[in-house]
Structure formats: structure tokens, C-alpha cells
Amino acid sequence: MNQFYLRGVSTLKLASExxxxxxxxxxxxxxxxxxxxDRRAHIIALDNCMECGxxxxxxxxxxLSVKSGVGCATAMINGILTxxxxxxxxxxxxxxxxxxxxx
Amino acid sequence: MIASPKCxxxxxxxxxxxxxxxxxxxxxxxxxxxxxxxxGLYRIGNPSQESNVLVxxxxxxxxxxxxxxxxxxxxxxxVLNTRGINVWCAAGKGTFCTAEIVRQLTASDLxxxxxxxxxxxxxxxxxxVNASKLHKASGFTIKFGPIRASDIPAYLDNNFSAxxxxxxxxxxxxxxxxxxxxxxxxxxxxxxxxxxxxAILFGITRTGIIFKQALAGVWPIVVAGLTSVFTGSGLxxxxxxxxxxxxxxxxxxxxxxxxxxxxxxxLQPVRTDVFLAxxxxxxxxxxxxxxxxxxxxxxxxxxxxxxxxxxxxxxPLYLAGAxxxxxxxxxxxxxxxxxx
Numbered sequence: 236m237n238q239f240y241l242r243g244v245s246t247l248k249l250a251s252e253x254x255x256x257x258x259x260x261x262x263x264x265x266x267x268x269x270x271x272x273d274r275r276a277h278i279i280a281l282d283n284c285m286e287c288g289x290x291x292x293x294x295x296x297x298x299l300s301v302k303s304g305v306g307c308a309t310a311m312i313n314g315i316l317t318x319x320x321x322x323x324x325x326x327x328x329x330x331x332x333x334x335x336x337x338x
Numbered sequence: 339m340i341a342s343p344k345c346x347x348x349x350x351x352x353x354x355x356x357x358x359x360x361x362x363x364x365x366x367x368x369x370x371x372x373x374x375x376x377x378g379l380y381r382i383g384n385p386s387q388e389s390n391v392l393v394x395x396x397x398x399x400x401x402x403x404x405x406x407x408x409x410x411x412x413x414x415x416x417v418l419n420t421r422g423i424n425v426w427c428a429a430g431k432g433t434f435c436t437a438e439i440v441r442q443l444t445a446s447d448l449x450x451x452x453x454x455x456x457x458x459x460x461x462x463x464x465x466x467v468n469a470s471k472l473h474k475a476s477g478f479t480i481k482f483g484p485i486r487a488s489d490i491p492a493y494l495d496n497n498f499s500a501x502x503x504x505x506x507x508x509x510x511x512x513x514x515x516x517x518x519x520x521x522x523x524x525x526x527x528x529x530x531x532x533x534x535x536x537a538i539l540f541g542i543t544r545t546g547i548i549f550k551q552a553l554a555g556v557w558p559i560v561v562a563g564l565t566s567v568f569t570g571s572g573l574x575x576x577x578x579x580x581x582x583x584x585x586x587x588x589x590x591x592x593x594x595x596x597x598x599x600x601x602x603x604x605l606q607p608v609r610t611d612v613f614l615a616x617x618x619x620x621x622x623x624x625x626x627x628x629x630x631x632x633x634x635x636x637x638x639x640x641x642x643x644x645x646x647x648x649x650x651x652x653x654p655l656y657l658a659g660a661x662x663x664x665x666x667x668x669x670x671x672x673x674x675x676x677x678x
Binding site for chain 2: 261262265267285288289293295302303306307311321326327
């Protein structure tokens with residue numbers, strides 16, 4: 236794709252000792268961040284990570300952690316303007332009724 | 339024994355394709371927010387108890403993609419209530435989630451309509467759905483299918499295996515071009531308000547607001563503004579990989595600066611008025627940069643940590659830029675009043 240975002244900002248962490256090599260992370264990651272080698276997952280392209288949280292959400296062994304969210308400037312600016320916190324903002328994609336998350 | 343005729347309890351067909359709708363939702367935000375279908379169980383073709391179950395969002399454009407891909411096939415489609423939002427955004431914002439799948443499974447009584455216990459989810463829903471939690475809560479096993487609906491047939495025919503290519507998100511020039519109107523429309527609205535106020539201010543004379551004078555004063559700013567929307571909402575999406583820098587705010591600044599220099603060189607009123615020239619050279623790159631920065635929300639690869647890092651540097655600059663621009667605008671306006 237040859238499209239990259241800022242380097243060295245991703246909060247993705249892999250606790251290798253907890254990994255069983257099941258390959259779920261490889262399956263769900265939309266940016267090819269992981270690879271399975273020697274029955275363990277490895278992060279092979281950390282700067283490709285967009286912190287969507289698909290891997291940590293679906294790692295059954297708690298080996299992955301990431302401060303996930305949506306990389307959307309509109310939502311963050313709205314968050315700062317309305318609540319003083321970039322993490323609390325919403326944008327059009329939050330749905331007509333923004334009553335928070337359901338999970 | 340003659341079996342009593344079963345009353346028709348088949349789920350409704352997924353609504354037919356809607357080309358006009360698929361175009362309109364790319365242009366009008368109002369239309370897009372209502373471009374949804376009722377959540378629940380649907381079908382494509384005539385699925386049996388053994389047929390696959392696809393799970394998707396209730397954004398009509400999403401459903402249309404699924405329908406187009408699955409033409410001439412028989413499949414159940416469980417449509418979640420994502421409030422009319424696409425799969426990936428809904429998963430990110432928490433409406434395409436484990437609990438909602440359980441809710442729709444119960445409401446549709448899918449368990450009694452299929453003989454298997456497998457759901458096929460779009461890969462991009464994985465950021466909202468926990469497969470093992472769902473299995474515990476419903477007894478259904480999740481398979482994460484491909485990212486794009488158009489790959490579903492190949493995925494199914496390949497015994498539920500997706501190639502690495504199907505698992506990678508793309509962002510081609512065609513994908514990016516489709517997003518341009520939705521970037522440009524809000525920018526044009528903001529610009530319109532500013533230009534209207536500017537025109538009124540330029541038109542003020544001792545005898546009232548004169549239209550001819552308003553036009554004479556504001557037209558260079560109209561050109562400058564439209565140029566900024568082009569360099570901020572048009573060029574960054576289209577030329578994304580070719581514009582220098584990784585930060586979107588920087589990309590938009592670069593294109594905006596080129597636009598500003600062009601306006602300075604080609605517009606005589608800008609070239610000859612030092613305040614107007616300075617206003618264009620500050621406001622145009624700043625406005626362009628801001629629009630490009632907002633495009634982060636539409637891309638397939640920007641991370642929240644990255645956007646936050648950009649925000650920290652860019653936001654103070656935007657505020658400063660806006661302040662300086664207003665002062666320069668006021669100066670240009672004052673001079674216009676005095677000499678016209």
C-alpha cells in the first residue's frame with residue numbers, strides 16, 4: 236500500500252510468554268503487524284499498527300495490549316471542545332444515537 | 339401422512355441494490371445518516387438450514403456490498419443495529435459488538451433456523467467483537483471472514499480460508515477519491531459562512547451595504563478560500579502517498595502553501611495589498627492543513643496515538659494561525675474601507 240503514518244507512536248505490546256501461537260492476531264490484524272514464527276506471535280511491523288484493538292480484543296490469552304481507539308482528528312477536537320479530553324470525543328461515525336458503547 | 343404446509347417463516351430478502359443511494363451517501367451527510375435498513379435476519383437467495391450465516395452492519399451501503407458479492411448464492415444475513423454506521427466504524431465505536439450479536443441472535447431465533455453453529459463476521463468487526471466471549475454467551479463459533487465483501491465468495495469456496503491479501507486493508511486512489519466530497523462539503527460550508535460575513539463587511543459604506551463594493555472586496559478571498567478547499571480536502575486524499583511528510587497536518591500545509599503562492603502570483607489584488615497577501619499566506623496553508631488533518635478520520639491506517647501526537651503540535655498552531663489571520667483580515671478590510 237505504501238502509506239504510512241507517524242513512526243514510533245503505537246502503544247501495542249506483546250507479552251510473548253503468554254502467547255500460544257494460535258494465530259488469531261494474524262487473522263484479525265488489517266495491517267499485517269504480526270507473524271507466527273516458532274509457535275509464537277511476533278510483531279514484525281509495529282509502525283503499521285493503527286491501534287484498532289482487534290488483536291487485543293480477540294487474544295484469548297491476554298498476551299496483547301494496546302490503547303485502542305479510532306485515529307480521527309474530528310472526534311478528538313470535538314472531545315477537547317466539549318469535554319476537555321481528546322479521548323471522550325465523538326464524530327459522525329458514532330451513530331445517530333450516541334448513547335455510548337454497548338459492550 | 340401428509341405434512342401440514344409450513345407457514346412461510348422465511349426471513350425477508352436483503353433489500354435490492356440502490357445505485358443512486360450508494361452515490362448520494364458519499365455526498366450528503368444527512369442522507370448518509372439515514373441510509374440504513376432495519377436490523378434483523380435477512381436472506382439472499384433461498385438458504386437452507388445448512389447455509390452459511392453472514393453478519394453485517396445495517397448501513398445500507400454495507401448491505402449492498404454484501405448483496406452484490408453474494409448474487410446467485412444462498413445465504414442467511416444477520417444485520418446488526420449499528421445505527422446505520424459501517425462495520426469498521428461501528429466496531430471502533432462499540433455498536434458492532436458481542437452483546438449486539440447476542441441480542442440479534444435471540445431476537446431472530448437463528449438457532450432454530452440453522453443446523454450449524456457458525457457465524458461469519460467481517461474481519462474489520464474484530465475490533466468490536468470478542469470471539470470467545472460470544473461463543474460462551476451464545477454457543478455460536480465465530481469465523482472472521484475477509485475484509486472486503488467482494489472476497490466472501492472466494493473465502494467460502496476456499497473452505498473458510500482467506501489469503502493474506504484478503505486480510506489486508508487497502509486504500510487505493512479510487513477508495514480515496516470516493517471520500518473527497520464528504521471532506522469538501524463541510525469545509526465549503528464553513529468557508530461559505532466566513533465569505534458571507536466577509537462580503538458584508540467589505541460592502542459596508544456610509545450609505546449602507548453596497549453589493550458592487552462587497553463583490554470588489556471579497557472576490558480575491560473567494561478564490562483564496564476555494565483554492566484552500568481544493569488543496570486541503572481534494573489533493574491530500576487523491577495524492578496521499580505522493581505528498582511529503584507522514585503527518586496529515588503537514589501534508590495539508592504543503593499543498594496549502596503551494597496554493598497560497600499560486601494565489602499570490604496570479605491575483606493582482608492580493609499581490610498589491612500587503613495585508614491581503616499576508617492574510618493569504620497565513621490563512622490558506624492553515625485552513626488547508628486543518629482539512630487534511632481531519633481526513634485522518636477517513637483513512638484506513640491512522641492510529642489514535644498518532645493523531646494525538648499531531649494534535650499536540652498542530653492545535654496551538656491552528657489557533658495562532660486563526661488569530662493572526664483575523665488581525666490581517668481586519669487590516670486588509672480597514673485599508674479597503676479607507677481607499678474605496
